[in-house]
Amino acid sequence: MSGPAAKKKRKPGGVNETDDRDAAATGQTELPDARWRSLVRKRLLDWFAEHARDMPWRREPTPYRVWVSEIMCQQTQVATVIPYFLRFVERYPDATALAAADESKLMRMWEGLGYYRRARSMHAAAQKIVEEHDGEFPMQYRDALALPGIGRYTAGAILSISSNQSLPILEGNTIRVFSRLIGMRDCVDEKKSVDTLWQFSEQLLPPRFAPDDRSRGPASLNQAAMELGALVCTPRDPKCLVCPVSDRCQARAAGLENEIPTKTQKIRYEARSEFAALITDAKGRWLVRQIPAGNRFAGMWDFPKAGPPDAGDVQQFQSWLSDQIDPKVRVEEQVKTMKHAVTKYRITLHVHRAVRPGKVRKLPQPWAWKTAEQLHHLPMSTTGRRLLDWVEKSGAILERVGR
Numbered sequence: 001m002s003g004p005a006a007k008k009k010r011k012p013g014g015v016n017e018t019d020d021r022d023a024a025a026t027g028q029t030e031l032p033d034a035r036w037r038s039l040v041r042k043r044l045l046d047w048f049a050e051h052a053r054d055m056p057w058r059r060e061p062t063p064y065r066v067w068v069s070e071i072m073c074q075q076t077q078v079a080t081v082i083p084y085f086l087r088f089v090e091r092y093p094d095a096t097a098l099a100a101a102d103e104s105k106l107m108r109m110w111e112g113l114g115y116y117r118r119a120r121s122m123h124a125a126a127q128k129i130v131e132e133h134d135g136e137f138p139m140q141y142r143d144a145l146a147l148p149g150i151g152r153y154t155a156g157a158i159l160s161i162s163s164n165q166s167l168p169i170l171e172g173n174t175i176r177v178f179s180r181l182i183g184m185r186d187c188v189d190e191k192k193s194v195d196t197l198w199q200f201s202e203q204l205l206p207p208r209f210a211p212d213d214r215s216r217g218p219a220s221l222n223q224a225a226m227e228l229g230a231l232v233c234t235p236r237d238p239k240c241l242v243c244p245v246s247d248r249c250q251a252r253a254a255g256l257e258n259e260i261p262t263k264t265q266k267i268r269y270e271a272r273s274e275f276a277a278l279i280t281d282a283k284g285r286w287l288v289r290q291i292p293a294g295n296r297f298a299g300m301w302d303f304p305k306a307g308p309p310d311a312g313d314v315q316q317f318q319s320w321l322s323d324q325i326d327p328k329v330r331v332e333e334q335v336k337t338m339k340h341a342v343t344k345y346r347i348t349l350h351v352h353r354a355v356r357p358g359k360v361r362k363l364p365q366p367w368a369w370k371t372a373e374q375l376h377h378l379p380m381s382t383t384g385r386r387l388l389d390w391v392e393k394s395g396a397i398l399e400r401v402g403r
Contacts, residue, residue: 029184029196032248037204040181040245045216047244048224051231053078056086061219063137063162064094070157071118071149078230084113096135098126107299107379114382116297121149139163160218164211168201169222170194173229178204179261180233183250188261201225272345274307275317276383277331277354278391285369286388287325287356291381292366296342301375302384304354307347314352321354325367329356336390340383349383 032040052058055078057069068088072081088109092098098106101123110119125147129137137158138144144155156167170178178197179188186193204225209217232239238257240246251260279287287304291297304321311317318331336351363369370378375388 029182029186029193031182031196031200031203036248040248041204041206041221043244043248044224044228045220048220048227049215052223052227053231056082056089058223061162063139063158065089066158066162067137067150067154068122070154071122072113074118075115076113080113084110094135095126095129095137098123099130099135101126103299104379108377111300111379111385112382116300118149120299124148125150139165141165141167157222160222162219164209164214164217164219166205166218168198168205169226170198170201171226173226173233174201174222176235176261177225177229177233180238180251180257181245181249183254183256184260185256185262187264189263267344269341269344269346272307272347273312274305274347274349275311275314276349276351276387277304277317277321277329278335278351278387279304279329279354279356281356281369283369283371285371286375286391287363288368288370288375288384289366290368297381297384299379300381300384301370301378302381303387305349305383314350317352325364326356329354336387338383338386340386351387 055069057065069081069085072085072088091109092101092106103120103123106119106123107116110116113119128147129135132138133143138147139159141155141159144150144159145152150158153169153171156169157171159165160167160169175188175197178184178200179193182196182200184193184196188194188197204221205218206216206221211217214220228243228245232243236258240249240252240257243249243252246252249257251257277287281287288301289304291300291302293299304325306317306320311320314331318329321329321331332353332355334350334352338349338351340347340349372388372392380388
């Protein structure tokens with residue numbers, strides 16, 4: 001056979017070889033055809049029906065509960081989220097209860113999930129829902145998108161999962177799944193790649209479905225793609241042998257399942273040293289402060305702590321403490337070292353004993369004396385909570401610190 005018809009061979013993923021060459025020449029990723037999408041869609045839905053994990057928000061997928069779960073699951077593992085979610089919806093069962101929440105108690109409940117801006121955005125969004133939508137999560141996409149802390153993905157996820165609306169989604173798991181399925185070799189954090197993936201996500205949605213049929217509609221399909229990314233199409237060593245769509249996967253066909261997706265830049269982590277002080281008064285209370293706005297962990301409580309540019313070494317930390325609290329405060333021996341990570345930083349926290357000799361003066365704002373029991377009811381930074389737990393378990397330190 002010769003002529004144009006001879007060039008219409010099919011690749012395993014459902015993309016014409018000629019189309020694929022043309023796409024490569026123009027720097028574009030060719031999207032699979034309708035027949036390919038239909039097969040992949042059916043397999044994803046069938047797989048999800050059998051392998052979907054049991055999650056509390058899936059048992060009762062109201063817009064409010066799906067919203068809470070989606071915000072909590074951002075940057076956080078599902079296994080970590082579940083107990084937080086259950087406690088949260090018990091305390092704040094709807095947007096009205098969340099809108100009326102005391103911020104300090106809300107942050108204490110969120111403590112440990114990290115990325116605390118999420119909780120503050122939810123609080124603000126709940127207040128807007130009460131003011132503008134009579135306490136009911138808005139079911140119009142535009143209204144959902146206008147809420148604080150809700151972007152294109154989150155709005156689509158909430159409305160598609162809770163009410164089966166035909167809205168595409170794109171987040172970490174589906175970016176990986178979709179880019180492998182269509183064999184995207186371009187960096188996924190480039191705008192043209194993101195646009196292509198959104199287009200593919202929209203094309204993959206079921207073209208025909210009964211609005212009340214969640215099992216074959218967008219509600220299940222979007223969750224199926226996310227679930228596949230979480231359980232099978234993992235970042236490293238994807239489980240292609242058990243993947244329901246591996247024979248349709250362009251990355252798999254090209255042997256690139258471990259190379260796709262690619263990103264323009266990898267995070268470069270920086271080492272950083274910070275310093276903390278343990279100071280008690282004659283009553284055994286700890287010197288702490290509520291972290292001011294504009295700082296990391298703003299609104300949380302913590303022991304005296306500083307790092308660059310305020311304190312790059314112990315001497316600078318001593319000066320910082322003197323300026324903040326009292327010129328007579330004296331930093332003494334180091335009693336503990338803690339390591340933790342925040343965004344791009346790998347932090348070593350040097351914890352020192354410190355004393356405040358002489359006549360007790362009134363503490364300047366925002367410093368305060370708090371008992372360990374009081375601190376248990378206040379929101380604390382991650383390292384602050386770890387440090388409190390350590391000093392409580394190390395009873396001997398109470399005899400040495402700041403007395």
